[in-house]
Amino acid sequence: MNKRLLAIIAAIGATTIYGINHTVAKGIMPHYVQPYGFIILRVLGAAILFWLISPLGPKEKIDPKDYLRMIVCAFLGMGLNMLVFFKGLSLSTPINSAVLITTTPIIVLVLSAVILKEKISSRKILGIGIGLFGALGLILYGSEVRQDAPNIPMGNFLIFLNSIFYGSYLVVVKALITKYHPFTFMKWLFSLGVLICLPFGLEEFMQIEWSSLPFEAYRGIAFVILGTTFCTYLFNIFALTQLKASTLSAFVYVQPLVGIGYAIFTGQDNLTLIKIVAACFVLVGVYLASRKPNRFYQKLK
Structure with a gap:
């Protein structure tokens, strides 16, 4: 099989x-693990894993002038x-999230x-407008009226905020990605993430009743840490070592299809008009806005 x-x-x-x-994450929250407690599990687990594999990469030290950017x-x-x-996912539904x-x-x-x-073409402006309208x-x-989704509009708004924060992260992180090896960068980023999230999630993390968690909850937690x-x-x-950035970015269209299909297949969500x-x-908005990614977005990807 070729590369x-x-x-x-x-x-x-x-x-x-x-x-x-x-x-998967929705199935665990909030019945077994509260959302902020789940974040502690996620960032702590990933930090440990990246520290374990970091010896496989080069030995690097973070330049002091990059400390502030790293924290941001x-x-x-x-x-x-x-x-x-x-x-947001704990308040909303898997399909809305996807x-x-x-x-x-x-x-x-x-x-x-x-x-x-950077200049934005009229086609991209149209795509932005259509996507944001959706x-x-x-x-x-x-x-909707759902017991496992107590405040869907607020949850949807928080999920949308996630896109804004992650998009901002992609803008700020560009210089660091090109400067440091991924193992070095991620082990320190997740370590800082633990410190940042700890004040928000420590109480919920301590409330996790490990002895009473069913096997499917442990399996879901492992999936989020190891997989997601x-x-x-x-x-x-x-993938980036063999594919063009524009090719890889096209896979964003697969995620909602998988998310919607899996949620319906497992009975965790349903489609509405x-x-x-x-x-x-x-999806139309994202397609129009990113059909031909601008140079900056290609470099980020």
């Missing part, structure tokens, strides 16, 4: 894991975005225009 085919399989694997994660990246990429995403998360490329495009003064539709009109947090990053790194219409608007 390019393996890279495609890795990219599909990462996207599939992300899509399944919406349902940790807040945006390992703190705020995870906190609002898991809290749809809204794909607005990240639109957010990156907007931020690169505002911060880096996201706004889910936030304002996606409410650790493996997906490594899969995407390998609002979800279908909003998903169409978001």
